[in-house]
Amino acid sequence: MMRRFKEAARKGRAEAQIRRILDEKGLAGDVGIRLLEDRMTATVVLKGAPDQGDEALEKALAQGSGIERVTLVRTEHGGAAPSPAPAPQAPPAPKGGHSDPLQLGTKPAQRPEPTRPEGVRRVVAVASGKGGVGKSTVAANLALGLASQGLKVGLLDLDIHGPSLPVLFPVAEKLKSEDGKIIPAEAEGLKLVSLGYMVDERQAVAWRGPMVMNAARQLIDDTGWGELDVLVVDTPPGTGDAHLSLVQRMKLDAALLVATPSPLATADVRRGAQLFERVGAPVVGIVLNMTGGPLGDDLEPALLDDLDLDILDRLPMALDTARTPLRSGQAVPLPGATEKVTSLLGDVAGDSGEAAG
Ligand SMILES: Nc1ncnc2c1ncn2[C@@H]1O[C@H](COP(=O)(O)OP(=O)(O)OP(=O)(O)O)[C@@H](O)[C@H]1O
Helix, strand or coil: CHHHHHHHHHHHHHHHHHHHHHHHHHEEEEEEEEEECEEEEEEEECCCCCCCCCCHHHHHHHHHHCCCCCEEEEECCCCCCCCCCCCCCCCCCHHHHHHCCCCCCCCCCCCCCCCCCEEEEEEEEECCCCCCCCCCHHHHHHHHHHHCCCCCCCECCCCCCCCCCHHHHCCCCCEECCCCCCCCCEEECCEEEEEECCCCCCHCCCHHHHHHHHHHHHHHHHHHHCCEEEEEEEEECCCHHHHHHHHHHHHCCCCEEEEECCCCCCHHHHHHHHHHCCCCCCEEEEEEEECCECEEEEHHHHHHHHHHCEEEEECCCCHHHHCCCCCCCCCCCCHHHHHHHHHHHHHCCCCCCCCCC
16 A cells, blocks of 8 residues: 555656656646556657657656656647648438447548548558457568569558567667658568557557557658558557547558458457448458368358458468568468559559549
8 A cells, every 4th residue: 555655656756747847848748657667657648740859858858757768659740730621521420320439430520531641542451350360460461462563562550559560570770750750660671650669568558548549640640651552551459549540530442351260250350341331441351361270261151241242362370471570572472452452553653542542
């Protein structure tokens, strides 16, 4: 009891110090303090685009508060950045009058229409109703396969709590920002962005709703991808906060579902398909992963009929597929999914990206 009281007091003092320094600098933001085995770290969420002075500010906040590490997370474009035009009008309520607690089918008048990031021609989300089915493995191999065809490909890891990219594509340095934009890492011919390249893995684990959404928004809105033919987005499992930020903010040209052949996967596949359907992102098919085991090689035929979806590729349960890090030229082939994505691009040389959008 006494220890808890002391810890709370220590965290309270550190938070007060951080707020005092922020105040002195004319900044306002949310402050989250964690104390883990006597190590204290903080996350400070500030409005505005990432700034060149952010690293110095992180250091100043850490020094001034006696905290081991302070991580700044930026939420939105600030000040001079043009504000996006409001959506013309809210779309009609979903048919059948069913409730929409996530507000995926209804957009408040203030919310801007989802857009593709500047310079990006097509955005493909890779999703699954539940975790651990191989979504990141499929997203990464799809990205490598597309890049091996000469396309410019980016991979955005939106899993805030369990980012996969640092394992699949380890990079030596933390991501930097320039002119308020996050500069992607580059490895194996891909441009890569993940929260795991920005903050200590243990930090984000404790983040809850608003911080997850803020972090996801920052990755979605503030990355300078440059020119890309395809941006593959590895979404978190389910329909959580980061997912919500994605479908509300980024225009998705296609969604690819990943599932395993378990009969229990039926509800997950259905949920995943419905989520994208409701935001108008075409689900182009399913990649069935970890086939060849006791659960077989298929999903319930009635489910596929019902959703009007095909299995585009089947990846067997195999050690080769689980090997990390991944290397260019050694992608596990996903011919069906790759063809679906390349067919979205039309004439790569001539299409500006908006023509078919
Ligand atoms: N076909 C396969 N055969 C063997 N192992 C696989 C296969 N596909 C994925 N794995 C392994 O299964 C684990 C989970 O895969 P992965 O991280 O891609 O899943 P995920 O759905 O993205 O999980 P998360 O919910 O954590 O985001 C990893 O260790 C991966 O290497």
